[in-house]
Amino acid sequence: NAGVMQNPRHLVRRRGQEARLRCSPMKGHSHVYWYRQLPEEGLKFMVYLQKENIIDESGMPKERFSAEFPKEGPSILRIQQVVRGDSAAYFCASSPRIVSYNEQFFGPGTRLTVL
Amino acid sequence: KNEVEQSPQNLTAQEGEFITINCSYSVGISALHWLQQHPGGGIVSLFMLSSGKKKHGRLIATINIQEKHSSLHITASHPRDSAVYICAVLIQGAQKLVFGQGTRLTINP
Numbered sequence: 001n002a003g004v005m006q007n008p009r010h011l012v013r014r015r016g017q018e019a020r021l022r023c024s025p026m027k028g029h030s031h032v033y034w035y036r037q038l039p040e041e042g043l044k045f046m047v048y049l050q051k052e053n054i055i056d057e058s059g060m061p062k063e064r065f066s067a068e069f070p071k072e073g074p075s076i077l078r079i080q081q082v083v084r085g086d087s088a089a090y091f092c093a094s095s096p097r098i099v100s101y102n103e104q105f106f107g108p109g110t111r112l113t114v115l
Numbered sequence: 116k117n118e119v120e121q122s123p124q125n126l127t128a129q130e131g132e133f134i135t136i137n138c139s140y141s142v143g144i145s146a147l148h149w150l151q152q153h154p155g156g157g158i159v160s161l162f163m164l165s166s167g168k169k170k171h172g173r174l175i176a177t178i179n180i181q182e183k184h185s186s187l188h189i190t191a192s193h194p195r196d197s198a199v200y201i202c203a204v205l206i207q208g209a210q211k212l213v214f215g216q217g218t219r220l221t222i223n224p
Binding site for chain 1: 203
């Protein structure tokens, strides 16, 4: 059983470029969460998605950041016109159908470096 | 004040010692996670609990819902236990995790 997959594991971008981070949830999981870990800081919630729906985006920066989880394919976190402050580790987690609460399983993360 | 507070922030101990990491939270929760993160590595979920106590190998996690407090214990600690341990709570009525700042544990041989 494959766990949560994220790619790329490391991504280097120059200021102003776009970054696309991909997350494939565990088999049978239809809920995806994105978290960001800035250098020397704790993890922060960004967005929660189900297939084709954004459920909670209260942690997403208002500009340049977007997320999707299409019917087919991985979830994508997209950062447009990256700036140095976007350098961080971005983690994706997934969980199965929500009952009351479900354990979230984390991917290995994508480490974004903006030059 | 953060919604989730961990103590201590840093802990250094000798191999074999009994380790306790504490987590206090100030919000209503439906569950609490203990996570492990190795330097430069991914995040591994150690426990998810909503009441009582869970044990896995040398790791024990407890939670007291009334006192809004959880502890993670490591018995017979080993250098390979060196990592950052993170407490995260699942906010009641939501599906997002709120994280503590983490406890950096170093076990010396």
